[in-house]
Amino acid sequence: MKWKEQLLTLTPYQPGRPIDSVKREYGLEKIIKLASNENPFGSSSEVVSALQDAISGFALYPDGYATNLREAMTNFLQVEKEQLIFGNGADNLIQIISRSFLQSGRNTVMANPTFSQYKHNAIIDGAEIREIELVNGEHDLDAMLEAIDNETAVVWLCSPNNPTGVYITKEKLTAFLEKVPEQTLVVIDDAYHDYVVADDFYDSLEFVKKYNNVIVLRTFSKIYGIASLRVGYGVAHKDIIRVLEPSREPFNVNTLGQIAAIAALEDQEFVNECKQRNREGMEQLEQFCAEHQLHYYPSQANFILIDFGSSGDEVFQYLLEKGYIVRSGNALGFPTFIRVTIGSKEQNSGLIEMMKQYLQEKTSVPNETM
Numbered sequence: 309m310k311w312k313e314q315l316l317t318l319t320p321y322q323p324g325r326p327i328d329s330v331k332r333e334y335g336l337e338k339i340i341k342l343a344s345n346e347n348p349f350g351s352s353s354e355v356v357s358a359l360q361d362a363i364s365g366f367a368l369y370p371d372g373y374a375t376n377l378r379e380a381m382t383n384f385l386q387v388e389k390e391q392l393i394f395g396n397g398a399d400n401l402i403q404i405i406s407r408s409f410l411q412s413g414r415n416t417v418m419a420n421p422t423f424s425q426y427k428h429n430a431i432i433d434g435a436e437i438r439e440i441e442l443v444n445g446e447h448d449l450d451a452m453l454e455a456i457d458n459e460t461a462v463v464w465l466c467s468p469n470n471p472t473g474v475y476i477t478k479e480k481l482t483a484f485l486e487k488v489p490e491q492t493l494v495v496i497d498d499a500y501h502d503y504v505v506a507d508d509f510y511d512s513l514e515f516v517k518k519y520n521n522v523i524v525l526r527t528f529s530k531i532y533g534i535a536s537l538r539v540g541y542g543v544a545h546k547d548i549i550r551v552l553e554p555s556r557e558p559f560n561v562n563t564l565g566q567i568a569a570i571a572a573l574e575d576q577e578f579v580n581e582c583k584q585r586n587r588e589g590m591e592q593l594e595q596f597c598a599e600h601q602l603h604y605y606p607s608q609a610n611f612i613l614i615d616f617g618s619s620g621d622e623v624f625q626y627l628l629e630k631g632y633i634v635r636s637g638n639a640l641g642f643p644t645f646i647r648v649t650i651g652s653k654e655q656n657s658g659l660i661e662m663m664k665q666y667l668q669e670k671t672s673v674p675n676e677t678m
Contacts (some may be wrong), residue, residue, distance in 0.1 A: 309649050310320060312432065312434075313601055314431050314432060314434065314484060315432065315640045316434065317533050318428070318431055319590065319598045320551075321425065322445070322639060323344065323407055325341075325343070325628065325633050325657060327339045327341055327633070329403075329609050330631075330633060331498065334628070334629055334631075336631045338630060338631055339631050339632075339633060340632050340633070340651065340655050340658065340659065341633045341649075342632060342633065342634050342648050342650075342651050342655065342659060343372050343633045343635045343647075343649060344469070344535075344635075344647065344649065345500075345609070345610055345611050345649045346401050346530075346533070346535050346546070347530060347531060347532070347533035347535075347582060348649070348650070348651040348652045348655060349491060349533065349544050349581075349582050349585065349652065349677070350533050350678045351532060351533035351534050351568070351572060351578075352425075352532075352533070352571065352572050352574075352578040353565050353575075354572065354574055354575045354578075355532075355533075355534060355568045355571045355575075356573040357571070358567050358568060358570070358571035359564060359567060359568055359571075361506060361633070362563070362564060362567050363501045364634075365563065366563075367396045367558050368563075370559045370560050370561060370562050370566065371562040371563070371566065372558050372568055372651065373632050374561055376566065376570060377394065377539075377561070377566045377569055377570055378392055378549065380383075380569075380570045380573055380574075381541060381573070384573055385513060385543065387513065387516075387543055388649065389518070389539050390549060390550070390644060391543055391544060391545065391546050391548035391549060391551065391554065392541055392542070392543060392549065392559070393447070393540070393541065393542045393544075393549050393552055394538075394539070394540070394541050394542075394556075395539075395540040395541065395556070395561065396538045396540070396557075396560045396561060396562075396565075397527060397529060397535075397538040397539065397540045398497070398499055398525045398526065398527040398529070398540035398541075399425055399540070400538075400540060400557075401409075401424050401525050401541070402426060402429060402495075402497075402508035402525070403425075403491070403543050404552055404555045404556050405495060405523070405552065406429035406430055406432070406433050406435075406462070407428075407429075407433060407663045408491065408551065408552050408555045409461040409493060410429070410430050410433040410434070410435035410461055410462060411434055411435060412434040412435070413459065414433050414436070414459050414460070414461040415435055415436035415437070415438055415457070415459050415461070415625060416427055416430045416436070416454055416460065416463070416464065417435055417438045417440065417452050417455045417462075417463045417464070417670065418437070418439055418440070418461045418463070418464040418484050419439070419440055419441075419442055419447045419448070419452070419464070419465075419466070419641055420439035420440060420441055420442065420641065421442065421465075421467065421471060421472075421641030421642065422442075422469055422470065422471075423466050423469075423470045423497065425462040426466075426495075427439070430462075435461065436459075437482045438460075440452045440455055440670040442469070442472065443470035443596070444474070444605075445469065445473070445474040445605040445613075446469070446472070446476070447465060447467070447469065447473065447476055449476070449481075449483075449484045452484075453484065453487055453488070456489065456492060458489075460492045461487070461492065461493065462492070462493045463488065463492060463493070463494045463495065464495050464497065465467060465494065465495065465496050465497065466497040466499070467481070467496065467497070467501075468499070468500045468503070468504065468609040470489055470499070470500070470611075471610070471611070471613055471635075471637070471640040471641070471642065471647050472580075472605040472607070473500075473605055473606070473607025473608055473609040473611060473612060473614050474607070474608070475504060475506060475509055475607055475608045476510075476608065477508045477509070477510070478509060478510035479508065480509055480510055480517075481496075481510060481515070481654060484512070485515060485522065485675065487518050488521065488653065490520070491521070492521060492570075493521055493522075493523060493548070494519070494522045494523070495522055495523055495525060496512045496515065496522060496523070496524045496525070497525045498512050498526045498657075499525070499526065499529075499530055500524060500530060500608070500609035500610060501526065502528070502531040502532075502579060502583060502667050503531060503533050503583055503587075503608060503609050503610050504608040504609075505583070505587055505608065506608055509608070512524040513543060516543050516545065516576055520545045520547065520548070522545075523542050523543065523544035524542065524543045524544070525537070525541075525542050526540065526541055526543070527540040527541075528540065528565075528568070528569045528572055530610060531579055531582050531583065531586075531610070532569070532572040532573075532579065533572070533582075534565070534568045534569065534572055534647060537562065537564055537565035537569075538561075538562070538565055538567050538604055539561055539565040539566070539569045562634050562645045574601045585652070585653075586650050588653065589650040589651060589653065590607065590612060590650055591652065592653065592656045592657070592660065593614070593656060593660070594606075594611045594612070594650060596660045596663065596664075597612075597614055600664070600667055601617040602614055602615060602616060602617075610649060610650050611647050611648060611649045611650060612647070612648050612650065613640075613645050613646075613647050613648075614645055614646055614647075614648060615642070615644050615674075616644060616645070616646065616666075616667075617644055617645060619638070619643065619644065620636040620637040620638045620642065620643055620644055620645050620646050621636045621638050623636070623666060624636035624646055626662075626666050626668070627646075627659070627662055627663070629664075630662045632658070632659050632662055634647065634648050634649075634659075635647040635648075635649075
């Protein structure tokens with residue numbers, strides 16, 4: 309068959325281990341999953357109520373224009389309806405952007421390591437990929453600027469960055485955007501922006517107002533806690549959205565997802581509570597790292613990347629067998645790290661005890677027989 313050659317060596321995205329399979333494999337009754345940056349506090353009660361009321365109409369296609377959700381987002385963000393595009397999660401929007409801009413003869417610039425789907429889609433679409441190494445977990449914006457040329461179609465900025473959690477400051481991002489050519493699209497992936505507490509963080513929607521070559525991607529999968537329903541959205545100048553729309557699949561956001569997203573948006577009290585509890589949990593993990601002199605990247609997201617100085621796969625496996633699913637840093641470009649999603653206070657405490665146990669066993673020296 310006449311496959312695209314790049315597909316023959318490309319591996320699919322590897323999600324975190326599912327809870328049920330881990331239970332069966334290791335005979336465990338309870339599993340705590342802290343691997344996929346999901347919200348440990350679930351979703352708003354408003355979401356549950358809205359979905360309980362939506363018990364009919366499943367034979368009908370979703371609203372392909374997401375009319376009600378579009379109106380709710382327009383009011384919440386104070387943007388025009390034509391500035392919005394919706395996706396089956398932000399991943400779908402990354403795919404749409406890649407499909408629309410990237411092809412053989414063009415290039416795309418991104419950090420390394422960063423969210424894997426930027427590169428994944430660029431490979432499928434045949435574009436040249438220019439990866440710029442992180443500096444202390446942060447985007448090297450100067451080097452990224454140097455990598456841009458007349459054939460650069462898209463620049464990807466994940467801030468806070470996945471997997472490090474390090475963000476770009478408002479001052480640095482403003483200076484960067486001033487120098488990017490107008491014909492190059494800059495994607496600001498805002499998946500974790502709701503968790504940021506840093507004073508010098510930016511409001512990405514201000515950049516959309518100022519620059520016609522910026523699109524901001526956001527998701528309901530993180531702090532809003534409806535990851536299973538897959539709702540993401542993009543905000544940009546309406547000229548960008550108009551050109552992107554033909555690449556969007558019809559009915560790509562399901563009916564329940566649209567209903568849940570509207571309800572989630574209305575409960576900002578829940579969002580603020582999750583933000584506060586996430587920061588408290590982050591402090592728990594940071595204190596553990598400080599006590600055991602483990603390097604970590606200061607994170608403004610809902611996860612933390614911790615260096616154990618040994619195989620991340622080994623730490624992952626040890627914790628897995630104890631009932632805690634985290635993410636090995638090996639596949640993320642940090643082979644001696646693990647990435648831990650911030651859980652509830654109780655979940656964090658339990659995980660910390662297991663990590664302490666791992667460190668104790670790692671440092672203990674068995675008695676030698678003479």
